[in-house]
Amino acid sequence: MASRSTSTGTSEARERLLRTASELFYREGIHSVGVDRIIGEAGVTRATFYRHFPGKEDLVEAYLGVEDANIRGAFAAAEASGAEPKQLVGLVIEGLADDVARHHTRGCPFINAAAEYPDADSGVRRAVAEHREWFRSELESVLTAAEVEDAAGAAAQLVLLRDAAMVGGYLDGWERVRPAFTEAAVRAAGVRG
Amino acid sequence: MASRSTSTGTSEARERLLRTASELFYREGIHSVGVDRIIGEAGVTRATFYRHFPGKEDLVEAYLGVEDANIRGAFAAAEASGAEPKQLVGLVIEGLADDVARHHTRGCPFINAAAEYPDADSGVRRAVAEHREWFRSELESVLTAAEVEDAAGAAAQLVLLRDAAMVGGYLDGWERVRPAFTEAAVRAAGVRG
DNA sequence: AAAATGATAGAACGATCTTTCTCTTTTTGC
DNA sequence: GCAAAAAGAGAAAGATCGTTCTATCATTTT
CATH class of the missing domain: 1.10.10.60 (Homeodomain-like)
Incomplete structure (x- = not known):
């Protein structure tokens, strides 16, 4: 049964x-x-x-679930690659940039969905909030392992920068955004550029 | 007639x-x-x-025109305040932060509109592109007047940061975003923090 | 006084939206 | 082979979408 x-x-x-x-x-x-x-x-x-x-909104939430699972998978793969913590930070930044350049040329699925769902209590917005909180804490743990000082602050800056990269890549073109992103990201993470 | x-x-x-x-x-x-x-x-x-x-889309474009005019007015007011070029940079950054905190708590009108209009040739997307190009060049001229080195690069970074502040302020709350924004903005503009 | 203009009022258009329904056919598990 | 579940097909519900229309009223311009 x-x-x-x-x-x-x-x-x-x-x-x-x-x-x-x-x-x-x-x-x-x-x-x-x-x-x-x-x-x-x-x-x-x-x-x-x-x-x-049950309805269209459930399909929307499932769609965001797929996107969430994809990113979690990418992080898991990077961590399973056996790279040392300090290298991992660089890999993550590269991975984020690559993702924007290759797959997410129409902006961030979560940001775009949030633009269409103003009710913060809706299932869609809850899925967005959960994803963002996971992403932030995941970044923080990676930075902590790499012994970056003020890992929490650096993680918050990287979240900001990824949002900006997604939006800018969509509206201005990734080529115009990439230099500003990589420079700011490398500096925020405290990795030598 | x-x-x-x-x-x-x-x-x-x-x-x-x-x-x-x-x-x-x-x-x-x-x-x-x-x-x-x-x-x-x-x-x-x-x-x-x-x-x-003529139709709903024209109303949408008029709405974006109002938002565009508001920001241009704020810049014009800041420039007419008689502040010196180097002070003006700080005023602009403060003004951007204030705007996110006070008026734009539901994200950026242009980013949100672009999320709903995927056709880059549509009137809405054209309005978005024109606004962003004006904003970027306006920042660049302010930074140039303040004798910031690589004003173009710094302007590009400030555009990124404002996008991120709008998005983050909406989805994560401005309080959690503010420190990361101001620190990154001040550093990007080459103004002592 | 006459003519034109802008706003009001309300019906109605066809199209599309999400959702539900019945009926038949195929596939699966035992 | 047989009962149960999943998928196919298509009609139809009721709501809302953006848009157009005719007719009336108030105001203003000439």
């Missing part, structure tokens, strides 16, 4: 739904993308959609 | 329309606020709305 999957493991329709919705939400905004569009491009019917998600 | 105003000067209905729309767009997002809501709270009928604006 309560089997949650068919033969292949987790439901394939649900995966397609979530993947195409994530792409559309990020590329075009959340309120601009209707359910019809999502199920059409995912090749799924309305009934199937509403069997897997 | 082609008179554009009634007795009182510029149309009063248009002003109310633009003011309430600006507040609603900023507080709740653009796609989330319908025309019905705007004309209802402005106490204006649909016909009146469509006489003054």
